Amino acid sequence: MQTVEKRSRQIVGKLAAQAAARELLPSGLWFHDDIRNNFYYASYLYAAASDPDIRVRFDREGAKETATAVLERVLELQDRREGSETYGHWPLGLGDEPERAEPNTLPVELMGSLMLYFVERCGESLSQKLRKAFEEALKAVYDSRFYDRPLKEYGHHEAKYTAAKLLFGAFYDDQPLLEDGRRSLKDLLEYVQNRGMHEYGSQPWFWHWVQAFTCVRLLLDDPEITDDLNRMLDLLWRERSLHYIGGAWAGPHARGLAVDAPRDRNAAFDYLQYGDFRLPPELVRAEYAGFLYYEAPEDARIAAIDRLVPTEVKKKILKPQPNGSDRELHSYTYLTDAYAAGGMWEQSEEFDNEQHRWDITFPLSYELGNAVNQAYFIHPGKGYAEGDLRHESPYAKILPDRSVVMAMYPVPEGEDPTIVGVLPKGEWIREERALFGQVGGAYLAVYLRNEYELEETEDRLNVRSTGSHGAVVIEAASVEEAESLDADDLEGFAVLMRDRTPSFAPDGRSVSYRSLHSRRLELILAETGEAEAKINGKAAEFSDYVR
Template structure:
């Protein structure tokens, strides 16, 4: 395994190479999709050009000049209009004419703090005129007071506001602002320690928590503040480690982007922390991972990378509700060295319905290449773009237990009841209502209540199953697990699993299955439509199942 220093330089060099290979648009930027990407790419390109320890295949002087030019264009797009309600802000989506794009409240939250970090670390080597531009931009960020909001939702936005108070309070020697940040940090830390993260398993939001507080930890020296920052970062990385499997993020997610499913592609932060998988040729959403690093507690890191002994992670999540008391959600994840199975027992409304309620997750591996490493089914929500299987309807009940998941899809009459699934590429045996496959170091058995059509593409197998009352059962097994049951290859695994087909209820409202762990799993919908689960004949109420 490479050292941390080498992994960091590897990430910086790889993202810099991606930036150097991109053509600048007539605007002087690489992208009009998200202004932050221009700042991130310029940071990597400049850092790689300045660091002789990083091997590059581009001209360093040209790269340095390109980065400086992009920095200048980004800074020019900041709103500096006196009296403007968005003073100090940047636009997010730049459109056809970046100069006329409207300021947005999002970029300043994280990019403002990371700009301060960049200036503190690299400012002395910048041309004087660019140094002055950065200083003017940072002053405008501070003067915007975007962070001047009380804690309310205890979410990633408020984490970034808290970090900005601390950073800019220290940078401008503003004792009152620094103290406000100190109070916010203590309150946010107490809340998270007592109640956990209600933005569960959400990579984009989680990494914003990590970046914001790592940035502060690396720049501030106040002992009281840094102690609280250590506690916060230890908590965040311990949470990450609970759901880590070979570069992938197992378990349910409150939010997922296209980089998160069906392939775990946003891996830069994990690579620096754990380093136990191969870095892919292209890095997506690396943001500032190559510059910000905080080493997780050793016990957490070791536990995350050692899954020889399977573990069950059961968590109760208190989800704030807009009009009423918090709702209890119950998360379950089972992790081995070759696969993980996880799910959220209850469904909740999440941001843009970009949630991922359950899946089987495989570690990232060379054998899988760029292919999907997740297996799951959904009943697609209306209006979902073709091929974007991130938005499920509310018509689903699940029972996750160890290597298996049982799922029912009670779609009301008048709506298309078809369910769609994603399976990783590998070797598959297809039968009338079942598929048996091997991908990486795991076998998968997939049982469907109705027939199906399967289509293989470059990175996945897509399965569509029509018919009312759809239902599916998936069980994963490690190769060594299967060998202990006398299944020596995929055909042997298929023979083993053919005789274990689940009992689907005639109306599609129930399913029973005996898993490879010899546990009798039952899931049914009551007269009121609420799911009822049993494990070995004992009712498994959601609130009792996960303490």
Template sequence: MLSLEKRSRQLVGKVAAQAASRERLPSGLWFHDDIRDNFYYASYLHAASLDPDIRVRFDREQAKATAEQVLGLVLELQDRREGSETYGHWPLALGEDPKQASPHPLPVELMGSLMLYFAERSGETLPEDLRTAFEVALKAVYDSRFYDKPLREYGHHEAKYTAAKLLFGSFYGDDELLEDGRRSLKALLARVRDRGMHEYGSQPWFWHWVQAFACARLLLDDADITADLNSMLDYLWSERSLHYIGGAWAGPHARGLSADAPKDGNVGFDYLQYGDFRLPPQLVRAEYAGFLFYEAPEEARIAAMDRLVPVEVKKKVLKPLEDGSDRELHSYTYLTDAYAAGGMWERSEEFDNEQHRWDVTLPLSYELGSSVNQAYFIHPGEGYGEGDLRHESPYTRILPDRSVVMALYPVPEGQDPGIVGVLPKGEWIRDEQALFGLVGGVYLAVFLRYGYEADEQEDRVSVRSTGASNAVVIEAASVEEAESLDIEDLEGFAELMRERAPIFGEGGGSASYRSLHSRRLELAVSEDGTTLARIDGQAVGFGDYLV
């Protein structure tokens, strides 16, 4: 494994190379879809141009000049209109003419703090006019008071507001703002310790928590605040480590972007922290991962990278509702060194309908190449598009148990009952209603109630199956686990699993299966819509399952 210093330089150099090779648009920027990416790319390119220990294939002086030009263009797009409700803000999507783009509340939330970090760490290397431009922009951010909001949802927005209060309060000697940030930090810390994070497994939001508080930790020296920031970051990385498997994020997700499913692509933060997998050829959403490092607690880091003894992670998530009450959600994830399986018992309405209920996850450390590393099925719901399996309907009931996930799809009459799925590339045997695969040292058995169509694509096997009250059962087994069952190859695995095929109820709505762990699993949906689940004949409810 490379040292932390080498991993950091490797990450910075890789993003810088992507920036250097990307053609700029007529506006002088690289991106018009998200202004923040211009700031991030420019930061990496600037850092790499000045670091002689980062091997580059571009002209350093030209790269530095390009980075400074882009930084200047980004700063110019800030709203500086006196009296404007969006004073100090930047547009998000820039459109065809960035100068005409409307300011948006999101970019400043994180980018404002990271700009302060950049100015503090790199300001001396900038030409005087750009240093002055940063000073003007940061003062406008401070004066905007965008962060001056109370804690209500205790989510990623408030995390970024809190970090900004601390950073700008300290930087501008605003003791009242600094104290407000101190109180907010303590309240946020108490909240997550008491109730957990309702933004469970949401990479884009989770990493904003990490970046905001790591940024504050690296720039502030107040002992009391630093202690709380350490505690917050320890908590965040301990939570991350619970669902870590070889560069991947196992278990259910409140939301995800296309970089998160069906392949874990947002890996910059994990690479710097754990370093037990190879960086992909292209990095996506690296944001400030290469600059903001905080070492996770040793015991959490070691546990995350040592899955020789399988673990079951059971979590109760308290999701706040608009009426002030809470809804309990219950997640289950089974992790080994070769694979992870699990999901969220209940469906929840999440942002952009992006709750990812369940999957089998393979570690990126198995070097799957361009292949996806997740296997799962959904009944398409609001927001679904061809090839985008992040949006599913409410019509799914699941029973996750160790290496198995069972899923029923009681789609109401009058709606298309077809389900779609994704499987990693590998060696596959296709039966009429089942698929058996060997992927990256893991065997997968996939059983469906009905027949299916499978389309092998560049990075995945896409599966479609239709029929009323469809159902899927997936089980994973490592090569070592299979060998203990006297299985030597995929043919042998398929032969064994055919004998263990699940029994699907004739009228639909039920499935039973005996797993390779010799556990008898039963899942059914009653006529009144109640989910019935049993393990070895014992009825289990959501709360019972967590005991």
């Protein structure tokens, strides 16, 4: 396995190459959809061009000039209008005319702190013009007081505000601001220690937590603040390690982007920390992953990489509600070295209807190109679009248990009951109401209550199952697990699993299944519309779930 330093240079070099290969737009920028990408790519291009230990295939001086020009262009778009409510901010989407784009509150949250880091890292080699431009921009960020907000939601926005208070308080010797940041850090740390993270599995925003506090950790040397930062970062990486499998993020997600599902593509942070999988051919949403490194606790890293002994992760999550109360959610994930399975027992209203309830997750692999690494089904809900399986209806009832996920979709009359799903590429045996496949080092059995249509595309299998009372049962098994049951290949696995076909009730109100772990699983829909889950004849309980 490569050292952290080599992995860091590899990420920096790869992203610099991606930047160098892009043509600048007439505006002098690479991107108009998100101004932050221009800053990130230019940072990588400048850093790679300046580091003789990073092998590049572009002209170093020319690259530095390009990066410098892009950085200057980004800084020029900051709002410097005296008295403006968005003073010190940048626009987010730039449209056709960047100069006319309206300032947005989001870019400065993280980019402001990372600009401080860039100046500290590369400041001595910057041109006088660019360094002066950064000084003016950072002073405007400090004067904007965007971070001057109390803790209220205890989410990723406030994590970034807290980091900014600490960084800009120290950078400008603003002791009241620094003390405010110190208090915010302690309060935020206490909150997540005692209550857990209600932004469960939200990858892009989880990485904002990590980047913000790692940035502070690398730039500040106050012993008390450093101690709390270590505690916070240890907590974050322990949380990440609990759901880690070969570059992928197993388990349910409160929110996600298209780069998160049905394929884990946001892999740069994991690659730098764990390094147990091949770096993807192209990196997306890497932000400052190549620059910011904090070593996770050794026991957490070892546990994340070594999945030879299957692990059950049972999490109790307190989800704040609009009325000020808390709702208790229960997250279940079962992880092996070949696959992970699990989900959130309860449906939860999350931002933009982006809750990802359940899936079977496989380690990242590029033997099959950019094929997806997740298998799951949804009943489409608000925000759903063809090919984007991130928005589902509230009707699913699930039972996750070890290598199995059972799901029923009691869709009300008058609504389309069709369920849609996605399966990874691999070798598949297709039957009328079942599919048996091999994906890497694992087998997968998929049973559907109704008949289905299958479409194979470049990176996935799309499944569409019509009919009322839709339901699905999925079970995964490693090749070694299957061999222990005398299934030596995919056909042998299919023979084994045909004899275990679930029992779907004729009225669609229940399904029962005996798993490969010899556990009798039942999911029963009551007249009230609620579902009862039974494992070996007993109602599922959450007494052993912890925060």
